[in-house]
Amino acid sequence: MSALGTAVDILRCFSEARPELSFAEIMAATGLPKSSTSRMLRALREARLLEQDEVTRRFRPGLLTFELGRLYRAHDDLIGRAETALKEVCARTGHTGYIAVLDGCDQMVLRMVPGSNPLRVVSPAGQRGSAIATSNGRAMLARLSDTEILARLPVPFPVLPRNSPHSPAELLGRVAEIRRTGQSASDNEAIEGVASQGFALCNRETGEMIGVAVSYSSQATPPEERAHVARELEAMARAVGSVIGDAVWGQSREAAR
Amino acid sequence: MSALGTAVDILRCFSEARPELSFAEIMAATGLPKSSTSRMLRALREARLLEQDEVTRRFRPGLLTFELGRLYRAHDDLIGRAETALKEVCARTGHTGYIAVLDGCDQMVLRMVPGSNPLRVVSPAGQRGSAIATSNGRAMLARLSDTEILARLPVPFPVLPRNSPHSPAELLGRVAEIRRTGQSASDNEAIEGVASQGFALCNRETGEMIGVAVSYSSQATPPEERAHVARELEAMARAVGSVIGDAVWGQSREAAR
DNA sequence: CCAGTCTGTTCCAAAATAAGGAACCATGTT
DNA sequence: AACATGGTTCCTTATTTTGGAACAGACTGG
Structure with missing residues (x-):
């Protein structure tokens, strides 16, 4: 275990749920001895981390x-394009949009685009959650091979909401369906009462991948509204996908098969 | 030099001006040997830093x-209060407001509040600059002792814009004036053509300090408008200062002397 | 093809740092 | 006084980190 690894173990203890931690909490969370904790916390403090x-x-x-966080993909072309397009989708549909990236089998929300709908889904940028339990998370996983997906799964398989996949096999089944259509949906999963649709975009050149989703109230959104969202997302995926050379969206669906 | 120190040296190479760096650029900027650079960059990449x-x-x-950056003072009471109050000031004056913190003798903008004035000063959150050359930076320095200020200055004294202090003595003179009035001003300094007024706020309990400023076009803002801004800022400083127990603004000016 | 340049990576022995347990410190409570 | 909590420092051992040298891959120009 390197010093940097130890430092990062400590840094990773902080989250939206736990933005502040005491000495004892950090010690418990990392399992580090007192003296090591004390020294490393001092070093991290002096480093302004x-x-x-x-x-x-x-x-x-x-x-x-x-x-440094301010600099993170601040001028990213793919995210910039996706955000611009998503703003239009959200303006037209009224729902909230998200752009996220994959990290292991988690996803991290990078951008949130508010909609105008009074019933508002709020999951701010910086929010980390299981990619298995979200539409865009699964869409991103679908861009990996089955082997790659399995390699990312924690053991044991995480406990997830009732409508989410409950085993590797179930996940792979869902993912196969997403690969077929390009689109992904969730309903009463990561957030109870919330449904979403999403897709992934992958820059052919750089390998950079993001997941885009639009969320709405599960109960308050009828099928024709959902179909509208699906059409909007598909149009967006094609528009951005064709610019960045996305393997799924960058050409016609027939040729992609 | 610790491994963490080396890692942080690399991280500190990144800035708004240089959000991306090549292997050779990092090597040159840090002076690290090739092999050390290669290993550390790999470790930082694996750590997701x-x-x-x-x-x-x-x-x-x-x-x-x-x-982590998303978590930085996301729910800070002082900043929250200051931002709320500053939004009202900016709504009334039309100018752009900033909240910054001191780091060494630099300042870092944490929050920007846009104004409605068509002539817009844009210095986004995450922007780092010399505290010596800004109104709120100097106001924050004024909360330190002369000894503390001098200890923070780099040697040699930095080259700064023409209206900024050009020596430790000149800086201390400016700071003394700020200590007398509580308010600070700048004109054609950090940004040519831009003037600003600012003040510092310090939470008595925690020692936390921020600098608040409102910027406007130097040429397009007449004296009566500047006086208006000054009154607004003073009222804001008193309102927030009294809540947080600020030593300067938390009571009447007469009693503070 | 060869040589040179650029961007790295790996090896290896020496140097430096980091580690953890124990002792210590400061503060507060019973 | 004893105990609990939040730490800090000491010290010896173990581990990591280091930098120069050698190596590797890709690209360019003669």
């Missing part, structure tokens, strides 16, 4: 993370 | 920085 509240003594991400 | 474009081979901040 963490900072410490003077009163509560709790640690939180530091200024350097803010600075 | 950096990622690498597959085509250009250039490195850039990775997903973990995005994730």
